Amino acid sequence: MNYGIPYMGSKSKIVKEICSVFPNADNFYDLFGGGFSVSHFMIKHMSKDYKEFHFNEIRPGVCDLIKDAISGKYNYNVFKPEFVDREVFNREKYNSAYIRFCWSFGNNGENYLFGKDSEPKKKSFHNAVVFNRFDDYAKEVLGIDHFFDNQGITERRLFCRSKIASYYKLGYSSDDILNLEQLEQLQRLQRLQQLQQLQQLQQLQFYNKDYRDIFIKDNSIVYCDIPYKGTACYGNEFNHDEFFNWACEQKNPVFISEYEIIDKRFYKLKEIDKISLLCATNKRTVKKERLYVNKAGFIKILSNRTKNKY
Secondary structure, rough: OOOOOOOOOOOOOOOOHHHHHOOOEEEEEEOOOOOOOOHHHHHHHHHOOOOOOEEEEEOOHHHHHHHHHOOOOOOOOOOOOOOHHHHHHHOOOOOOOOHHHHOOOOHOOOOOOOOOHHHHHHHHHHHHHHHHOOOHHHHHHHHOOOOOOOOOOHHHHHHHHHHHHHHHOOOOOOOHHOOOOOOOHHHHHHHHHHHHOOOOOOOOOOOOOOHHHHHOOEEEEEEEOOOOOOOHHHHHOOOOOHHHHHHHHHOEEEEEEOOOOOOOOOOOEEEEEEEOOOOOOOOEEEEEEEEEEHHHHHHHHHHHHHHHOO
């Protein structure tokens, strides 16, 4: 299962390993919440262990996108997504978080999702799947001229995927056909839809603030997925030294994801391999992410281990 919304740097693939080290507390704070994957996992699997969940993301539009998804705005029954072309994306990406993150390459919020050559073909399949409108290209590739009315969008999308996969077996190698196997924008929309399961949750609070402006209650766990050094694609300048000083001053456990923290005031808890796709190279690489904790958190973890031992 994928967690959260489509978002560059999402922790969805490794969230279980991250959250496995968090001790129980009254409150959970996700201060650099990004794509909501960690909060989503915690709420889904650990809601009985915490009284409140607090999600903060300073990037404009993200909180509203998540809240809209939870409210059911992107449910297939009420939302039929028009295809967003390159022109609309560039014009509206800073006005609509849905367009910015669901229609951008690698969910980076800046670059359009499709190449110029594949865009019209992706549009052809999109309109066939969402609106049952088949042009000549969709008819030729899919071998049909319509879907049945009782077929939902997910079922239609999976049919397209199966049909394209069959071309592999027949020995086709044309990128014009094979790169249509994934309809990324509809897969991303499906991730928004699954957040509707949280609609009745009363424990979740949202903030769109600087991390230093969030009041943290006693008996809390704080998780910080800070901007990693060397990842300029994330856009904003970030003062790491100032953050580390802040984290050390906290009386609550503060868990931090980073590639490496050389500050000796923090304790390394885990190393996790993660596949990354960042806009600097447009290539997939495996990087080792590490999870650190401040002194307050390290003491709490040792205390819990001692209690469990006896």
